[in-house]
Amino acid sequence: MHDSFDFDVIVVGGGHAGCEAASAAARTGARTALITHKVETIGEMSCNPAIGGLGKGHLVREIDALDGLMARASDRAGIQFRMLNRSKGPAVWGPRAQIDRQLYRSAMQGEILNHENLTVIADGVEDLMVKNDTAQGVIGESGTAYSAKAVVITTGTFLKGIIHRGAERIPAGRVGEKPAIGLAERLYALNLPIGRLKTGTPARLNGETIDWGKLEMQPADEVPIPFSYLTDQIEVPQIACGITHTNAAAHAIVAENLKRSAVYSGAIAGRGPRYCPAIEDKIYRFPEKTRHQIFLEPEGLDDKTVYPNGISTSLPREIQDAFIREIEGLESVEIFEYGYAIEYDYVDPRALDVGLQVKTMPGLFLAGQINGTTGYEEAGAQGLVAGLNAARFGRGKPHASFDRAEAYIGVLIDDLITRGVTEPYRMFTSRAEYRLSLRSDNADQRLTERGIELGLVGASRAEMFHVKQNALTDGRNKLQTLAMTPNAAQKHGWKVNQDGQRRTAWEFLAYPTISMTDISKAFPEVACLDQRTKDQLEIEAMYAGYIERQKDDVAALRREESLALPGDLDYGQVGGLTNEVRAKLEHVRPATLGQASRIEGITPGALTALLAYVRRRPSRTRANG
Amino acid sequence: MALRRDTICALASGPPPSAISVLRVSGPHVADIIAARCSLQTLKPRHATLVDLLDEKGTLIDSGLAVFMPGPASYTGEDTLEISLHGGRVITELALRSIMSAGARLAEPGEFTRRAFEAGKLDLTRAEAVADLIDAESEAQHQQALKQMDGALERLYAGWRDDLTTCLALLEASIDFPDEEDAPDRVDAPVRETLLRIDQALKDALVQGNITERIRDGFKIAILGKPNAGKSTLLNQISKREAAIVTDIPGTTRDVVEVRLTIGGYLVWLSDTAGLRETTDIVEAEGVRRAMKAADEADLRLWVYDAREDFDMSVVQPGDIVVANKSDLVAPKDVSRETLTIVAKTGEGVANLEADIISHISKMTQNLSAPMITRARHRQGIERALEYVSAARDHLKLQSGSEFVAEDVRQASRELGMLTGHIDPDTVLGAVFSSFCIGK
Numbered sequence A: 001m002h003d004s005f006d007f008d009v010i011v012v013g014g015g016h017a018g019c020e021a022a023s024a025a026a027r028t029g030a031r032t033a034l035i036t037h038k039v040e041t042i043g044e045m046s047c048n049p050a051i052g053g054l055g056k057g058h059l060v061r062e063i064d065a066l067d068g069l070m071a072r073a074s075d076r077a078g079i080q081f082r083m084l085n086r087s088k089g090p091a092v093w094g095p096r097a098q099i100d101r102q103l104y105r106s107a108m109q110g111e112i113l114n115h116e117n118l119t120v121i122a123d124g125v126e127d128l129m130v131k132n133d134t135a136q137g138v139i140g141e142s143g144t145a146y147s148a149k150a151v152v153i154t155t156g157t158f159l160k161g162i163i164h165r166g167a168e169r170i171p172a173g174r175v176g177e178k179p180a181i182g183l184a185e186r187l188y189a190l191n192l193p194i195g196r197l198k199t200g201t202p203a204r205l206n207g208e209t210i211d212w213g214k215l216e217m218q219p220a221d222e223v224p225i226p227f228s229y230l231t232d233q234i235e236v237p238q239i240a241c242g243i244t245h246t247n248a249a250a251h252a253i254v255a256e257n258l259k260r261s262a263v264y265s266g267a268i269a270g271r272g273p274r275y276c277p278a279i280e281d282k283i284y285r286f287p288e289k290t291r292h293q294i295f296l297e298p299e300g301l302d303d304k305t306v307y308p309n310g311i312s313t314s315l316p317r318e319i320q321d322a323f324i325r326e327i328e329g330l331e332s333v334e335i336f337e338y339g340y341a342i343e344y345d346y347v348d349p350r351a352l353d354v355g356l357q358v359k360t361m362p363g364l365f366l367a368g369q370i371n372g373t374t375g376y377e378e379a380g381a382q383g384l385v386a387g388l389n390a391a392r393f394g395r396g397k398p399h400a401s402f403d404r405a406e407a408y409i410g411v412l413i414d415d416l417i418t419r420g421v422t423e424p425y426r427m428f429t430s431r432a433e434y435r436l437s438l439r440s441d442n443a444d445q446r447l448t449e450r451g452i453e454l455g456l457v458g459a460s461r462a463e464m465f466h467v468k469q470n471a472l473t474d475g476r477n478k479l480q481t482l483a484m485t486p487n488a489a490q491k492h493g494w495k496v497n498q499d500g501q502r503r504t505a506w507e508f509l510a511y512p513t514i515s516m517t518d519i520s521k522a523f524p525e526v527a528c529l530d531q532r533t534k535d536q537l538e539i540e541a542m543y544a545g546y547i548e549r550q551k552d553d554v555a556a557l558r559r560e561e562s563l564a565l566p567g568d569l570d571y572g573q574v575g576g577l578t579n580e581v582r583a584k585l586e587h588v589r590p591a592t593l594g595q596a597s598r599i600e601g602i603t604p605g606a607l608t609a610l611l612a613y614v615r616r617r618p619s620r621t622r623a624n625g
Numbered sequence B: 001m002a003l004r005r006d007t008i009c010a011l012a013s014g015p016p017p018s019a020i021s022v023l024r025v026s027g028p029h030v031a032d033i034i035a036a037r038c039s040l041q042t043l044k045p046r047h048a049t050l051v052d053l054l055d056e057k058g059t060l061i062d063s064g065l066a067v068f069m070p071g072p073a074s075y076t077g078e079d080t081l082e083i084s085l086h087g088g089r090v091i092t093e094l095a096l097r098s099i100m101s102a103g104a105r106l107a108e109p110g111e112f113t114r115r116a117f118e119a120g121k122l123d124l125t126r127a128e129a130v131a132d133l134i135d136a137e138s139e140a141q142h143q144q145a146l147k148q149m150d151g152a153l154e155r156l157y158a159g160w161r162d163d164l165t166t167c168l169a170l171l172e173a174s175i176d177f178p179d180e181e182d183a184p185d186r187v188d189a190p191v192r193e194t195l196l197r198i199d200q201a202l203k204d205a206l207v208q209g210n211i212t213e214r215i216r217d218g219f220k221i222a223i224l225g226k227p228n229a230g231k232s233t234l235l236n237q238i239s240k241r242e243a244a245i246v247t248d249i250p251g252t253t254r255d256v257v258e259v260r261l262t263i264g265g266y267l268v269w270l271s272d273t274a275g276l277r278e279t280t281d282i283v284e285a286e287g288v289r290r291a292m293k294a295a296d297e298a299d300l301r302l303w304v305y306d307a308r309e310d311f312d313m314s315v316v317q318p319g320d321i322v323v324a325n326k327s328d329l330v331a332p333k334d335v336s337r338e339t340l341t342i343v344a345k346t347g348e349g350v351a352n353l354e355a356d357i358i359s360h361i362s363k364m365t366q367n368l369s370a371p372m373i374t375r376a377r378h379r380q381g382i383e384r385a386l387e388y389v390s391a392a393r394d395h396l397k398l399q400s401g402s403e404f405v406a407e408d409v410r411q412a413s414r415e416l417g418m419l420t421g422h423i424d425p426d427t428v429l430g431a432v433f434s435s436f437c438i439g440k
């Protein structure tokens, strides 16, 4: 079937959202173009070169389960792998790695430049082509028009981006990049709700001028655990990071110069992230703290640049020099680049639907930091969803989405389109109400099957997945049929109720005191299962009771999700809503009753009224008609 | 038009005839109705104004005081009109008919309060209290409903939820910010302490709730004793009606007869039971079984015996009342001073007995400061919350992982949230960021 379009999908911007969007669209078979300023900056980490962490690591595993790129690229570029929260249960383990910038860029570029169905074009995008109120392509700085059935915009902080450092003001997306004026104007002309946010970054240090000998070092995990289900083993050499602290002298300098910080001089209107405060915020808001921790993170194996994690700032250069040199180990440090705060516009994501399509402009999709999020992982996850749905849009298919009980990706998108953002949005495990089932260890079991159905998952991963699934099913069956009396269990030293009830190996595993190793000793049939399968089943059994308990909640969630609210619903006609509630509903236009219930400030009373109205509507309409 | 929320009206006061009747109208058409049916076209908001109420032909129905309260500052959140007329049957009938013909319909029971709830004017416990306040038959019920309507329950439940939120903030900070020194890494001790406190508070509430539920639903008093002791006579005497059959044939009463009445400001359910004795009659035996059950479930047990006989004190438990009946048939000197004596047949001494009953009930309610649970719905929610809190405490004890503790605390908080109808997932992160300096 041939048509006059140059491409099925055009993705604008080669950052983290853009790469996943382009790859996702191309994987489903759409003829895709990725248009970005410079091919060399594809996969660039604009800030701290680290991937993963709590919630974020979960997103990376989910992207991988859907055959996305981020996990694989990280495995080829990670120089310090650490599994966070090892001391807690696996549901809240967070895989994280310090990344070598260059290795990451080349890994990502390797994927993108050799991708089936994907053309990479170096051009700045200046405008959108709109026909019949539908996005149908873009126009480059070069003047070239590129037509497509759908467009995904992933341009990061380019909307009115301004860098602040003391009294300095530089309009920019990132240092050294110019903001795209034409495209920005087009987006403003769409009259989407726009908000303003800010974020910051610390100075970059010369690692050769740091006195490492004085500092406590934090090594990588002995056995690095990869992000991707496809990676057997990490081959990149692993390094350690340094730990130091601010002190009274440094605090005094910052406190004295608070007024000169762009944040405190009143120059910045945008809201910054509470979980990533600048050092001046920390000192101002928590004056009782005498010191703050700083991680000194090398940016690469062959790169002497060091990222001092914990002291992001927008103080003037000379103040940065002064306070940083008060810090232990940094007494004579050389600063490569000074820290700054960046303020930028974002599109209120409540203007988007569950496929990340702009509700008022079919064919136009937005993903990444432009939607008010922060972080590579959040950007990548959105990119995947937007790319997938842009491709589906081109084929006339409805959006595919993931719900809150299924994936962190679902939590992310639902939070964005339902609640909007008031600070740069970052994922946390505490945002996921089904945290115990949305684990980083089982992302493939939750999502790969869906990914195969959606055409996102390639043949080799699909095959590996099925082999793994079969092994798990076999193992699970064994554990659930092998059984033992309490009396026999006691002989193995297990403390169980001597009630004469036979219990299965699976039930014994649920005891916090009985491990898979114990089970393997007691049941030789289990011992011969391979280690990965055993590990996985041990985790499953541990949470099985809770997941069973959540089934009712999940069913209730899905029931509410299945109650559709018409997109053109006239909330003025629904009685009993206060003006405030009505305004909120009109702003978000929730697609389902479930989504309505999660809008901030929607009272149970309002939901009752909405439910009653929607239930009443069809019969009344018939009666009238 | 049919889709639009309609305007409702109803007689808000008791049935006529009465001195005055209050009609209430609420909904989007109130202003139109005023313009169409009142002698004044518009009414000054929140002012009592004397108006003539007219029918559709413009004929005078009655004059009365009308108050117009524009939404959203009204009980229902909608435009509301209240008009006081003379409380005649015909007047109210005509007035309602006139208002309905101008675009209102008759309200369903509870619809005004339902609208108030839907408009977010009341939380669930307060909405329940409105119903209780109207239904109150006893002073104690009235007092309790007033406190609940004032938000006593809402505040209590919200307070527990705040404590749980604090726990969650600690737990979540330790989970989501594992690498940071500023995040609390040892959260067990403060969480354990708070959970212990909430566990105790919930248990206390359940115990106390027994009594508040009793105030709302009535105290159960069982009259017990041998056949022919005069139990049925006593029931009839206290309730002042012939509720139970009285004969001199032992074993007359076979089923439990319940009478609902108020004594000293408390609502009580007084039940007369079959006399307790060995019997071969299957119907009577079943009656005895039911009597035992009633005795078990009663909040207060009243033992009656014939003053001419001995009474076996071994059946009496602390808190029971024992009365000697038929004292008219014995010489005064033979009656023990310790026990209450009555003549059920004539009512002599029954006032003393009632005073004794009241003092027993007051003792049960004396420690009741504010209501904690007033309905089965609250009890169930609190029972479930308690289960989750206990599970969380077990996980802490077993060190099975803070994700488990957090999960149970979250569920407990949700159960309490459902009681008042307030649920907001973002509160926890808010609490985290305001308490700790986190972020690299």
Ligand SMILES: Cc1cc2nc3c(=O)[nH]c(=O)nc-3n(C[C@H](O)[C@H](O)[C@H](O)COP(=O)(O)OP(=O)(O)OC[C@H]3O[C@@H](n4cnc5c(N)ncnc54)[C@H](O)[C@@H]3O)c2cc1C
Pocket (backbone or CB within 6 Å): A012, A013, A014, A015, A016, A017, A018, A035, A036, A037, A038, A041, A042, A044, A045, A046, A047, A048, A123, A124, A125, A126, A154, A155, A156, A157, A158, A173, A174, A177, A180, A183, A199, A200, A201, A341, A342, A367, A368, A369, A370, A373, A374, A375, A376, A377, A379
């Ligand atoms: C100062 C700062 C500090 C940050 N600190 C952190 C941190 O510590 N940790 C963290 O996880 N995240 C951090 N972030 C956030 C993280 O960098 C972003 O969230 C993430 O990179 C967003 O991905 P993206 O794909 O949306 O945009 P980007 O990665 O910014 O990619 C946008 C791409 O679009 C291209 N582009 C823009 N306009 C056009 C156009 N008109 N035509 C063609 N191409 C265009 C750009 O060249 C770029 O390649 C920080 C961001 C900033 C700005």
Ligand SMILES: Nc1nc2c(ncn2[C@@H]2O[C@H](COP(=O)(O)OP(=O)(O)O)[C@@H](O)[C@H]2O)c(=O)[nH]1
Pocket (backbone or CB within 6 Å): B225, B226, B227, B228, B229, B230, B231, B232, B233, B234, B245, B246, B247, B248, B249, B250, B251, B252, B253, B275, B325, B326, B327, B328, B329, B342, B343, B344, B345, B346
């Ligand atoms: N003289 C006298 N007779 C009583 C009194 N109370 C009850 N009786 C009589 O005792 C008999 C049994 O009374 P009843 O109430 O049916 O006893 P019950 O079996 O305990 O319910 C009836 O004939 C009553 O009239 C009392 O106080 N004095």
Ligand SMILES: [Mg+2]
Pocket (backbone or CB within 6 Å): B228, B231, B232, B233, B244, B245, B252, B253, B273, B275
């Ligand atoms: Mg009787």
